[in-house]
Amino acid sequence: MITGWHVCGFGVGLMLSINCHADGAAIAKTGAEAAPACQICHGAAGEGSAPAGFPRLAGLGATYLQRQLAAFADGTRVNAVMMPIAKALSVAERVEVSAYYAALPVPVATLKSAPAPMPTPDSVGATLATRGRWADKLPACEQCHGPGGRGVGHDFPALTGQSATYLANQLAAWKTGARPPGPQGLMAAVAKKLSAAELRAVADHYAALPARAAQ
Amino acid sequence: MSAARRQLYLGGALAALVIAVGLYAGGVFDNVGRQASARRAANDLTGDPTRTELAAPAARTGASAAFQPPAESEIPAGEFGDAVRRGREIFVDTPRAAPAYVGNSLRCVSCHLDAGRLADSSPLWAAFVSYPAYRSKTKSITTFQQRLQGCFEYSMNGRAPPLGAPELVALESYAYWLASGATLDPNIAGRGYPRLAPPAQMADFARGETVYADNCVLCHGADGAGQRAPDGYAVFPALWGADSFNWGAGMGRISNAAAFVKANMPLALPGTLTDQQAWDVALYMNSHERPQDPRYTGSVQGTRQDFHATEDSMYGREVAGKVLGASGAPKPFKARSAEPERLITPNGRRLFDKAEDR
Numbered sequence: 001m002i003t004g005w006h007v008c009g010f011g012v013g014l015m016l017s018i019n020c021h022a023d024g025a026a027i028a029k030t031g032a033e034a035a036p037a038c039q040i041c042h043g044a045a046g047e048g049s050a051p052a053g054f055p056r057l058a059g060l061g062a063t064y065l066q067r068q069l070a071a072f073a074d075g076t077r078v079n080a081v082m083m084p085i086a087k088a089l090s091v092a093e094r095v096e097v098s099a100y101y102a103a104l105p106v107p108v109a110t111l112k113s114a115p116a117p118m119p120t121p122d123s124v125g126a127t128l129a130t131r132g133r134w135a136d137k138l139p140a141c142e143q144c145h146g147p148g149g150r151g152v153g154h155d156f157p158a159l160t161g162q163s164a165t166y167l168a169n170q171l172a173a174w175k176t177g178a179r180p181p182g183p184q185g186l187m188a189a190v191a192k193k194l195s196a197a198e199l200r201a202v203a204d205h206y207a208a209l210p211a212r213a214a215q
Numbered sequence: 216m217s218a219a220r221r222q223l224y225l226g227g228a229l230a231a232l233v234i235a236v237g238l239y240a241g242g243v244f245d246n247v248g249r250q251a252s253a254r255r256a257a258n259d260l261t262g263d264p265t266r267t268e269l270a271a272p273a274a275r276t277g278a279s280a281a282f283q284p285p286a287e288s289e290i291p292a293g294e295f296g297d298a299v300r301r302g303r304e305i306f307v308d309t310p311r312a313a314p315a316y317v318g319n320s321l322r323c324v325s326c327h328l329d330a331g332r333l334a335d336s337s338p339l340w341a342a343f344v345s346y347p348a349y350r351s352k353t354k355s356i357t358t359f360q361q362r363l364q365g366c367f368e369y370s371m372n373g374r375a376p377p378l379g380a381p382e383l384v385a386l387e388s389y390a391y392w393l394a395s396g397a398t399l400d401p402n403i404a405g406r407g408y409p410r411l412a413p414p415a416q417m418a419d420f421a422r423g424e425t426v427y428a429d430n431c432v433l434c435h436g437a438d439g440a441g442q443r444a445p446d447g448y449a450v451f452p453a454l455w456g457a458d459s460f461n462w463g464a465g466m467g468r469i470s471n472a473a474a475f476v477k478a479n480m481p482l483a484l485p486g487t488l489t490d491q492q493a494w495d496v497a498l499y500m501n502s503h504e505r506p507q508d509p510r511y512t513g514s515v516q517g518t519r520q521d522f523h524a525t526e527d528s529m530y531g532r533e534v535a536g537k538v539l540g541a542s543g544a545p546k547p548f549k550a551r552s553a554e555p556e557r558l559i560t561p562n563g564r565r566l567f568d569k570a571e572d573r
């Protein structure tokens with residue numbers, strides 16, 4: 001039962017959160033004018049939700065996140081759910097909410113979907129992730145996404161902490177052009193060298209890895 | 216002339232033709248035309264008297280025709296296999312696996328892609344079958360281990376492991392194993408980085424800066440220092456500055472850098488720059504300060520005269536009002552400890568606490 005105290009407490013909490021984290025946090029938690037709260041789908045800690053296909057946002061590079069919101073907004077990254085949401089945000093709001101998520105700590109527990117089978121060291125996914133296929137001039141994923149796929153700098157997102165379905169969908173989107181080629185067209189070039197089976201194998205590989213390095 | 220005789224002549228002519236074609240395909244005649252450029256190359260102080268220095272670009276065989284080293288899963292069991300695996304580890308994780316001899320965060324694989332297997336990325340198997348050889352850099356016959364010593368001293372801005380050191384033995388074992396089945400031939404296809412023809416327009420700093428901003432800055436950074444993972448591991452290696460190769464390294468030659476970049480960079484998009492862009496960006500990269508040449512003679516101009524008296528090096532030349540290489544005597548080498556992170560500040564600079572004899 002909602003009492004006056006609850007409403008009041010909520011209001012104070014909201015004000016505090018706005019004061020502490022500026023607008024980015026507010027957008028994430030309560031939304032902007034026409035945009036729903038991001039956390040409804042992306043989780044309170046930005047950890048995402050595997051079964052629903054909502055990606056992890058916490059700890060991804062700010063430049064990377066901004067670029068994605070811009071691409072949803074101008075329709076070059078095609079997704080029925082995110083396109084209207086990104087369009088409803090002003091450029092300034094996109095910058096702020098990106099900074100907010102970039103600064104969130106990397107989720108400890110990975111997504112709770114059925115864990116992908118742990119690849120053996122000589123499996124297709126692990127080989128693509130750590131060795132690439134140089135006969136085809138295809139570098140290893142981790143040469144850009146960092147050791148264990150945990151991300152590098154502002155432009156190279158972590159692949160860990162995402163579900164296999166989400167990762168596979170993104171790779172497929174580059175092959176069909178439903179996702180813009182990104183910086184220097186690197187990911188489009190990479191994805192086009194992967195067969196459907198390889199794409200799935202490497203997505204499974206990363207979905208099974210921990211989002212954080214072992215301490 | 217009897218029919219039998221005519222047949223004999225005909226057969227002989229045919230055989231000669233077959234032999235000639237074979238020799239041609241085998242590259243024997245290639246060298247004849249290269250004598251002149253070979254003499255020119257001998258003046259190049261950089262170093263390796265290689266096929267890559269001698270060959271005209273058009274004469275290069277495609278990488279597809281290159282020798283294939285054995286698969287990594289075929290590394291044998293036993294003590295020799297252990298040495299091969301150790302050599303591979305040093306090659307791909309040099310600062311951590313050979314901390315006593317490394318002074319930057321590059322790895323051998325930073326410049327010899329795919330663990331030293333990739334044709335046209337100066338693969339180890341092609342190097343292995345090419346030594347001992349005379350090198351103009353050292354003006355003497357260089358053995359394979361001596362060649363490896365140079366990599367540590369210059370490319371890794373470190374210190375040469377003594378001949379016979381376990382690190383060199385392991386690297387040599389790895390290279391030998393990679394070369395399993397290759398012919399002993401310094402002209403083996405895929406060796407070195409494919410040389411580019413001289414640029415149509417003289418390489419230019421300003422154009423190079425634009426090429427860099429468009430194609431390289433994403434990974435190697437505006438300051439050329441590369442990018443590290445949160446644990447300090449250098450994912451994108453430093454192209455210049457304190458954490459990169461020093462002025463004595465082969466990559467410091469504009470022609471080497473242009474050849475490497477054209478064939479291997481941007482990562483995942485090799486061969487996409489024009490030759491002109493590769494020359495321009497190589498000049499730009501090598502027009503920045505980096506650690507002193509270990510052969511420093513006490514003055515920049517003296518060192519330039521002795522080791523860099525070529526258009527191919529920016530050492531000792533003035534760029535934006537500053538003389539490149541004017542950074543004084545080489546910094547004393549400090550071996551990385553068992554905990555390499557300790558020696559690295561957050562911005563990636565190495566810290567020196569105590570002078571140590573080189």
